[in-house]
Amino acid sequence: MIGRVKLGLIAGTISGIALGLILKGIQALTGDLVYTLLLNIDFIPIMGSINWPEIIEFAFHLIISLIIGVVYSVGCARYFPGRKKAQAVLAYVLTLPTVFLYFPLTYLAIKPTPDLMDLSAIGYWTLGHAIYAVILFAVYTMNEK
Incomplete structure (x- = not known):
């Protein structure tokens, strides 16, 4: 165990870092505030009132990714050992809710984030998280024994 x-911690770390870099790059290229949205916690009582450095906000994002990575790894080992297609599906199933978090995170945000119905930002957010699932699966598969 x-x-x-x-x-799971390794897969979650690598996937989470990749997602952050992808969304940061997209934001730099397009101006869509998808990286800002990824790191935003300004709506959380007490925590949101602190002006955290970017690296700490990124660490908060990574904590969530670590949890997803561990759940994924334990789930694969317990329910889908050696079944690559099922493991790939599980990566997407665990990542899918994060795609829909775009809407409450955007709605609750105090600082500027993408508009709630900004189709390009929604597309970038979805693409980034789909790549996250691919990387989660790939890292797990490469290291699975």
């Missing part, structure tokens, strides 16, 4: 948790 400890090996599965470690593998």
Whole structure:
């Protein structure tokens, strides 16, 4: 079990860093505030009132990714050992809710984020998270024993 948790932490870290870099690059190229949205916690009581440095906000994002990575790794080992197609589907199933978080995160945000119905930002957000699922699966598969 400890090996599965470690593998999940590795997969979650790599996937989370990749997602952050992808969305940061998209924001730099397009001006759509998808990276800002990814890191935004200004609507959370107490935590949101603190002006956190970007690296700390990124660490908060990574904590969520680590949890997803561990759930994914343990789920793959327990329910889908050696079944690559099922493991790939699980990566997308666990990532899918994060796509829909675009709407409440945008709605609740205090600082500027993309508009609630900004189709390009929704598309970039979805693409970034789809790539996250691919990387989660790939890292797990490369390290699975």
